[in-house]
Amino acid sequence: MNRIDSIFTDLRAAGGKALMPFVTAGDPSVGALPAVLSAVERGGASVVEVGIPFSDPIADGPVIQASMKHALDHGATVEGVFAQVKAARSDLTLGLVAMVSYSIVHRWGLTEFVDTAAEAGFDGFIFPDLPVEESDAAVAAARSAGLILSMLVAPSTPIERAKRIAEASTGFVYVVSRPGITGARTALPEELPGRLASLRGVTDTPMTVGFGVSTPEQVAQVVSVADAAIVGSALVDHLAQRRDGGAEAVALAAEEMVAALASGLGQAAGTQ
Amino acid sequence: MTATTTATGTPDPAQLPDPRGYFGAFGGTYIPETLHHAVAELSAEYDKAKADPAFAEQMATLNRDYIGRPTPLQFAPRLTEKCAGAQVWLKREDLAHTGAHKINNAIGQCLLALRMGKKRIIAETGAGQHGTATATAAAKFGLECEVYMGEEDMRRQRPNVLRMQLMGATVTSVKDGSRTLKDATNAALRDWMATSQDTHYIIGSAVGPHPFPMIVRDFQSVIGNETKRQCQAQVGKLPDTVVAVVGGGSNAAGMFYPFASDPDCANTQLIGVEPGGTGTSFGQHAAAIAYGRPGVLHGSLSYVLQDDDGQTAPVHSISAGLDYPGIGPEHAFWKDAGRVSYAVIDDKEALDAFQTISRLEGILPALEPSHALGHVLKIAPELPNDHVLVLNLCGRGDKDLDEVVRLLEL
Ligand SMILES: Cc1ncc(COP(=O)(O)O)c(C=O)c1O
Numbered sequence: 001m002n003r004i005d006s007i008f009t010d011l012r013a014a015g016g017k018a019l020m021p022f023v024t025a026g027d028p029s030v031g032a033l034p035a036v037l038s039a040v041e042r043g044g045a046s047v048v049e050v051g052i053p054f055s056d057p058i059a060d061g062p063v064i065q066a067s068m069k070h071a072l073d074h075g076a077t078v079e080g081v082f083a084q085v086k087a088a089r090s091d092l093t094l095g096l097v098a099m100v101s102y103s104i105v106h107r108w109g110l111t112e113f114v115d116t117a118a119e120a121g122f123d124g125f126i127f128p129d130l131p132v133e134e135s136d137a138a139v140a141a142a143r144s145a146g147l148i149l150s151m152l153v154a155p156s157t158p159i160e161r162a163k164r165i166a167e168a169s170t171g172f173v174y175v176v177s178r179p180g181i182t183g184a185r186t187a188l189p190e191e192l193p194g195r196l197a198s199l200r201g202v203t204d205t206p207m208t209v210g211f212g213v214s215t216p217e218q219v220a221q222v223v224s225v226a227d228a229a230i231v232g233s234a235l236v237d238h239l240a241q242r243r244d245g246g247a248e249a250v251a252l253a254a255e256e257m258v259a260a261l262a263s264g265l266g267q268a269a270g271t272q
Numbered sequence: 273m274t275a276t277t278t279a280t281g282t283p284d285p286a287q288l289p290d291p292r293g294y295f296g297a298f299g300g301t302y303i304p305e306t307l308h309h310a311v312a313e314l315s316a317e318y319d320k321a322k323a324d325p326a327f328a329e330q331m332a333t334l335n336r337d338y339i340g341r342p343t344p345l346q347f348a349p350r351l352t353e354k355c356a357g358a359q360v361w362l363k364r365e366d367l368a369h370t371g372a373h374k375i376n377n378a379i380g381q382c383l384l385a386l387r388m389g390k391k392r393i394i395a396e397t398g399a400g401q402h403g404t405a406t407a408t409a410a411a412k413f414g415l416e417c418e419v420y421m422g423e424e425d426m427r428r429q430r431p432n433v434l435r436m437q438l439m440g441a442t443v444t445s446v447k448d449g450s451r452t453l454k455d456a457t458n459a460a461l462r463d464w465m466a467t468s469q470d471t472h473y474i475i476g477s478a479v480g481p482h483p484f485p486m487i488v489r490d491f492q493s494v495i496g497n498e499t500k501r502q503c504q505a506q507v508g509k510l511p512d513t514v515v516a517v518v519g520g521g522s523n524a525a526g527m528f529y530p531f532a533s534d535p536d537c538a539n540t541q542l543i544g545v546e547p548g549g550t551g552t553s554f555g556q557h558a559a560a561i562a563y564g565r566p567g568v569l570h571g572s573l574s575y576v577l578q579d580d581d582g583q584t585a586p587v588h589s590i591s592a593g594l595d596y597p598g599i600g601p602e603h604a605f606w607k608d609a610g611r612v613s614y615a616v617i618d619d620k621e622a623l624d625a626f627q628t629i630s631r632l633e634g635i636l637p638a639l640e641p642s643h644a645l646g647h648v649l650k651i652a653p654e655l656p657n658d659h660v661l662v663l664n665l666c667g668r669g670d671k672d673l674d675e676v677v678r679l680l681e682l
Contacts, residue, residue: 055583056454056569058461059304065448078581102302103568107582129302129568133292156309156468165305179306180466 003123004095004148004171007046008206008227017223018046019262020208022099022232024064025050025081026071028243028250033081034088036239037096039251043258044265047095049126049230052081054101059128061183063233067240078104082120089121097150097171098122102130105138114141124148124171132165139168150174150208155189159198166203173203175226177211184234185212188221196225219264231261282609286533288602293482293572295605301481303571307461310468315483317388327383334379335494338412339369343495345502345662350632355652358513358659362635363499365523365666370405370435372638372667373495373523378405378474380491382413385472392416392471396460398425398453398519399593399640400432401667402476407441409474417441420459422452425592432671450586453596457570477520478600481571485525485600492526499662500530500537507660510540513651516664517644518544518561518614519593521600523666529602532611542611544603545647547589548618554579558587560599561607561614574601590619590679591639593667617646623679625649626669638667639676 001009011018021040025033033050040048053068053076060068085096098117105113105127117125124147130138132151142149148171153162155178166173175196178189192209199207209222210230222229238257242250288295303311321327335341344367348360365373378395385393393410395417397403403419410417419436423445426433436443449455457475464473478488496514503511514531516524524544531537549557557563560575567576569584577585577597589595606612617625622639625646630636637645641664648663655661669676676682 055449056458058458058570059306059465061462069448072583101568101582103578103584104582106566106568106573107578107580129304129571131301131303131305131308134300134302152305154304154306154308157305158309161308176306179469181462 002146002148002171004047004097007095008172011046011227017265018228019044019219019258019265020047020049020228020230021045021235021258021261022049022051022230023239024053024067024071024236025084026053026074026076027067027236028239029247030071030074030076030080031084032247032250033084035247035251036254037088037092039254040258041092041094043255044262045094045258047097047228049097049099050081050085052078052098052100052104054104056103057101059181061181061233063237063240064182067236070240070243078108082116085122086120095123096121097124097126099126099128102127110137110141114145114147118145118147122147124150126150126174128152132168135168142170152176153199155179155195159202162199163202166199166205169205172206172208172227173199175199175207175209177209177213182211182233184214184237188212188218193225216261216264219261223265229264285609285611288605289482289486295602296608298566298574298601298604299482299485299572301571302568302573303481304465306465307468310464311481311483313388314384317384318483318487321384321387330383331380339375339379340367341494342498342502343367345499345506348633351629354632355649357653357657358655358661359657360648360652361511361660361662362665363495363527363662365495365664366635366637366668370401370408371670372401372405373492373526374402374405374476375408376494376526377476377488377491377522378402378409381472381474381487382409382415385415385474386413388472390470390472392418392467393474394418394420394460394463394471395474395476396420396453396456397476398422398456398595399591399638400425400429400436400671401593401638403441403443404432404435406474407436407439410441411439418463419443420446420456420463422446422450422456424451425453425456428592428675429671430674452592454584461570477522478525478602479520479570479572479598485572485602488522489525489529489602492522493529495523495526495664496528496530499527503660503662509660510537511662512539512659513541513543513661514664515543515545515644515648515661517594517640517666518546518599518603519596519640520598521603523664525600525602527664528606528612532606542613543647544612544614545644546614546616547591547594547643548616549588549590550619555586556588558589558595558597559616560597561603562616566604569598572601574604575599575607590622591643593638593640594643615647617643621646623676626676635665636669637665638669639672641666
């Protein structure tokens with residue numbers, strides 16, 4: 001079984017929830033990824049989204065844009081990300097999902113990209129700019145490599161379309177909490193629990209919620225209705241502030257922040 | 273063989289894009305799910321508008337009374353004399369209201385926005401011509417308007433910034449990346465991700481996710497349709513060659529499509545001209561077909577300038593409207609199908625052509641069509657006297673005066 005599938009199967013059996021941080025590969029420094037990955041694992045993450053830096057991330061807000069630009073300006077490459085994941089994989093138990101623009105995947109060649117990622121030790125993919133109608137080949141390629149491909153459901157996605165997206169997704173469905181780009185927000189949308197409930201009506205696939213989740217309290221709110229909470233910009237920003245510090249300071253900061261966010265997994269939270 | 277496929281297996285150009293938004297291998301809809309609803313809504317509204325005779329009538333009236341169409345097709349006697357070869361004719365899109373072809377699309381899409389009940393318009397702009405056209409249309413129809421423009425382009429095209437502001441638009445300076453058209457497009461897409469419920473994004477060229485390349489082409493096709501009619505009426509035959517500059521490809525698509533989709537025009541040669549900048553390395557030019565490869569950018573699959581990792585390459589052109597690393601997917605199709613050929617003209621050749629037409633015809637062209645003219649000056653001398661060559665003069669040069677004066681050290 002794919003690692004992501006078994007992580008969610010085990011969590012569901014135990015009544016547990018997952019924290020899924022997002023980190024930019026190449027930030028705060030080009031070689032930092034292995035240290036950051038083990039730090040987020042120690043902090044209590046079950047799965048991590050590894051953002052492969054892209055020059056034109058149209059779904060991302062200022063924090064992740066700046067982070068990706070920093071990584072690219074300092075020489076981050078896709079091959080370098082694969083090499084670091086390969087080096088780190090055997091020391092890690094958490095699931096590794098590559099979040100990567102289809103512009104990059106297309107240029108590499110779909111099969112070449114998927115196979116190289118699989119060999120490096122990735123467990124799956126999110127292609128944030130590949131909608132379901134363009135996804136047949138990617139679904140097939142991921143499946144034949146034994147990796148998951150998670151697709152996104154937006155607030156404006158009608159329920160029949162959400163069903164189609166969930167059916168095409170493997171591993172988990174990525175529920176975008178609100179319209180717009182990535183970035184921390186002070187409050188989650190009030191309609192989120194209702195949306196999750198109606199999505200539950202059309203799929204059993206685990207559901208993760210991201211965009212705007214940044215505090216332990218919000219993590220608690222999210223996992224009261226979903227299987228996992230995704231935290232991106234807040235963590236990326238926290239690490240970016242430490243670009244001038246050493247590798248150890250960065251790893252410590254990552255571990256502490258993830259541990260604080262993970263405390264939200266255990267809180268008995270209401271849905272508001 | 274299906275009804276839309278020719279004997280050779282190439283799709284019939286008149287039937288493209290297919291329902292999935294593909295022109296042969298190119299096009300599609302590579303967008304975040306968050307934008308799907310807005311794009312689907314636009315597709316549905318456009319289909320309804322196309323089937324509505326009242327919409328066609330409204331467009332025709334605005335074309336005539338507001339934009340000032342048809343624009344003339346005009347013989348250029350002194351250019352022709354200088355070339356001593358083909359007869360050079362000019363399609364005077366510079367005489368359209370606001371001074372470029374961009375208004376054809378801005379008015380059309382504003383009408384679609386009104387039909388969809390949108391209250392706010394956003395746009396990206398490079399040269400500021402599309403931004404100006406959009407600000408114009410928004411003012412005319414009472415819509416709120418915000419235009420994203422790279423900081424570098426705001427400097428290069430200052431008169432257009434002022435025009436937009438005078439018509440009530442907010443011009444938002446984009447300071448990311450190269451601070452030019454690509455970055456302005458990113459900013460507009462990000463705005464639309466959050467605001468599509470009440471906002472329509474008027475994309476300015478035949479690029480982006482389906483249905484934009486088709487819609488922009490269709491609104492711009494008034495250029496080619498008029499040219500065909502005018503050439504028949506004034507010269508008594510169709511043009512032998514048509515030349516247009518290609519930034520994202522909207523003026524060229526609007527000029528070429530009526531020829532490329534009509535089997536009776538098979539003998540008309542179509543030439544797109546890309547900006548060659550100062551050299552052939554990444555960062556020195558913006559010629560996506562000449563030096564690029566198929567890739568995904570801003571929602572569609574087409575020729576793009578990318579490195580081996582798929583990161584968008586830096587680009588350069590003397591002309592802010594051409595300073596873009598991609599090209600519309602229909603051009604990629606025409607290129608691979610062999611229906612349109614693509615040439616490259618560099619900064620210096622364009623600047624020379626700018627001066628030539630200014631002095632010989634009393635027309636100050638925009639730097640964008642100066643590239644097309646640069647190519648005309650190269651090929652016309654080699655062609656016979658009965659060869660009719662039409663240049664799409666897609667914009668006037670007022671916006672470029674500061675930049676040209678600076679470059680010529682006048
Ligand atoms: C006068 C003029 N011509 C051409 C272009 C290039 O765009 P397109 O290739 O879409 O016609 C621009 C863009 O700003 C322009 O202002």
